[in-house]
Amino acid sequence: MILARVLGNVVATQKNERYASARVMLCQPITPSGEETGATLLALDSVDAGEGDTVIIVQEGWGASTAATGEQGAAIDSAIVGVVDRIDLLEEEG
Numbered sequence: 643m644i645l646a647r648v649l650g651n652v653v654a655t656q657k658n659e660r661y662a663s664a665r666v667m668l669c670q671p672i673t674p675s676g677e678e679t680g681a682t683l684l685a686l687d688s689v690d691a692g693e694g695d696t697v698i699i700v701q702e703g704w705g706a707s708t709a710a711t712g713e714q715g716a717a718i719d720s721a722i723v724g725v726v727d728r729i730d731l732l733e734e735e736g
Contacts, residue, residue, distance in 0.1 A: 643698050643699065643700055643701075643723075644669075644671050644683075644698070644699040644700075644701055644720075645671065645672055645673070645674060645696065645697075645698060645699075645726070645729075646669040646670055646671045646672055646683070646685075646696070646697055646698075646699050647669065647670050647672050647676075647678075647694065647695070647696055647697070648667050648668070648669055648691050648692060648693055648694060648695045648697055648722075649667075649668045649669060649670055649682065649693065650667070650668050650693050651665055651666070651667055651668075651693070652666040652667065652668055652684060654666060661686065661718075664686040664687065664688070665686070665687040666684055666685070666686060666687070667684070667685055667686075667687045667691060667722060668682055668683075668684060669682065669683055669684070669685050669697065669699060669720075669722070670682050671683070672696070674729050674731055675731065676696075683699070683701075683720055684720065685697075685699045685720035685721055685722045686718055686720070686721045686722070687721075687722045688721050688722060688723060689722055689723065689724060689725055690725075691722050691725050695725050695726075696725070696726040696729070697722045697724060697725055697726060698722070698723055698724040698725075698726060699720050699721065699722055699723065700720070700721055700723050701719060701720045
């Protein structure tokens with residue numbers, strides 16, 4: 643699973659029928675402390691996430707497909723499966 647921040651909505655004039663009701667979001671992976679890490683990625687939104695939300699993304703075909711479209715077998719690599727309310731980090735032991 644990937645922790646990420648939603649940067650915005652990607653508009654597509656045409657989509658595969660399986661994705662007709664799903665929104666495509668541009669996401670930036672982040673560390674638990676909120677620092678950007680890695681390259682941006684596209685994910686189908688299955689939880690009504692919005693710009694600026696911290697989200698959990700699953701990047702596994704079967705889980706992403708089922709979460710985003712409700713159908714098994716759609717060719718999807720990444721799906722937003724949760725909106726993060728807060729992150730509690732443990733203090734480092736010294």
